[in-house]
Amino acid sequence: MKAANLLRWYPRAWRDQYGEELLALIQDTLDEGGPTWRLRFSVIWGGLRERAHQARNPSRARLVLVSRWLTFILVGSIGVLLPQAFGTSPPPGRAGYVTAALVVLAIVVAFIFAAVLAGGVAAVPTLVRFLRAGGWPKIRRRVAWAAGVTVPAAAGLTYLVLTSSSQPLAQHSTSVTDLVVFGTT
Amino acid sequence: MAPSGLRRPNDPPLLILVSLADGPKHGHALAKDIEDFAGVRLGPGALYGAITRLVERGLIEPLGSDDRRRPYRITPPGSAALAEALADMRRVARAGLTRLGLDPA
Numbered sequence: 384m385k386a387a388n389l390l391r392w393y394p395r396a397w398r399d400q401y402g403e404e405l406l407a408l409i410q411d412t413l414d415e416g417g418p419t420w421r422l423r424f425s426v427i428w429g430g431l432r433e434r435a436h437q438a439r440n441p442s443r444a445r446l447v448l449v450s451r452w453l454t455f456i457l458v459g460s461i462g463v464l465l466p467q468a469f470g471t472s473p474p475p476g477r478a479g480y481v482t483a484a485l486v487v488l489a490i491v492v493a494f495i496f497a498a499v500l501a502g503g504v505a506a507v508p509t510l511v512r513f514l515r516a517g518g519w520p521k522i523r524r525r526v527a528w529a530a531g532v533t534v535p536a537a538a539g540l541t542y543l544v545l546t547s548s549s550q551p552l553a554q555h556s557t558s559v560t561d562l563v564v565f566g567t568t
Numbered sequence: 569m570a571p572s573g574l575r576r577p578n579d580p581p582l583l584i585l586v587s588l589a590d591g592p593k594h595g596h597a598l599a600k601d602i603e604d605f606a607g608v609r610l611g612p613g614a615l616y617g618a619i620t621r622l623v624e625r626g627l628i629e630p631l632g633s634d635d636r637r638r639p640y641r642i643t644p645p646g647s648a649a650l651a652e653a654l655a656d657m658r659r660v661a662r663a664g665l666t667r668l669g670l671d672p673a
Contacts, residue, residue, distance in 0.1 A: 401616055407636040408595040408612045422611060429613020433620065516632040 386410060389423065392430025394437050399521045454495055578608050580618035581627075585642060585650040588628060594637035595619070622646070 386409040390402050405426070412422055513522075587593060587601045595615060603609050610618075619640065622628040627646030631639045642650070 397620070401620065403636045404595055404638050405612055405616050408599070408615070411596040411637075412599075412612060425611025425613035427613070429611070429617045432613075432617055516630065517634060 386413070389426045389430070392427050393433050397433050397437070578606065580610055580614050581622050582650070582653060583608060583610070584615075584618055584622060584640075585627065585646055585653075588640060588642040589647070589650060592631055592639040592641040594633075594635075594639045596637065598640075 386406050389409065390398050390405065393402070393405075409422065409426065413419070583602045583606055584598060586605070587598050593601060595612070598619075599610055599612075599615055619628070623630065623640075625645075626643060627649055628640045629643050631641055633639060
């Protein structure tokens with residue numbers, strides 16, 4: 384019996400946190416002898432229960448992350464679409480509204496950015512404890528993946544910065560909003 | 569039901585807290601200890617399911633370890649929850665034993 388295959392019954396996040404320990408326990412249990420079907424049933428049943436638990440109880444942190452992500456998408460989409468609805472230049476008498484709307488959007492984005500930043504700072508002590516407890520191997524793949532995503536994102540941001548200065552006023556405002564949303568995200 | 573979620577004497581979370589009451593243990597040591605003092609054989613799935621819930625509720629916490637066998641220890645809220653649950657059980661057990669005429673108290 385390949386013990387590692389049994390772990391696939393568990394959610395990935397759970398495996399990242401407890402997988403190695405459970406494998407060690409399975410190995411210890413196998414070394415003692417006894418029926419493997421009972422061990423197999425216990426692990427599979429435990430994995431299914433864990434998946435059911437996570438489906439019923441999405442973590443608060445995950446909900447906050449998703450809600451903030453959706454807010455970014457919503458605010459960013461409005462920031463991009465609003466000026467385009469007026470063409471390259473707002474109609475006479477509407478320029479003030481457009482500018483005010485963009486300022487409000489920028490303030491909302493800045494507020495959310497501050498909230499995300501505060502959450503990150505608050506998580507630093509937990510992250511330090513996790514790393515000091517030997518957690519780096521468990522998050523190494525995700526960190527590498529995030530770094531791989533950040534490179535093209537940074538390239539896109541650089542492109543927007545270089546091209547935004549040569550555009551008309553309305554498009555320039557759009558690009559600034561894009562930059563704020565893109566950079567914050 | 570107690571706020572800690574502990575109720576039955578053979579409840580895996582309760583058994584784990586009792587086992588950790590005298591010091592940190594890793595998964596295999598927990599399973600052996602529980603089998604010794606309670607006669608309950610917890611499978612790996614049941615054991616780690618209970619450990620996960622207890623960690624989430626802050627009743628136990630993992631200790632740093634270079635080994636794959638990471639030990640856990642009971643936290644102060646875990647000790648308080650265990651004491652409360654055991655006091656509830658003692659009250660119920662005493663009432664039952666007294667009514668059966670088996671308890672001199």
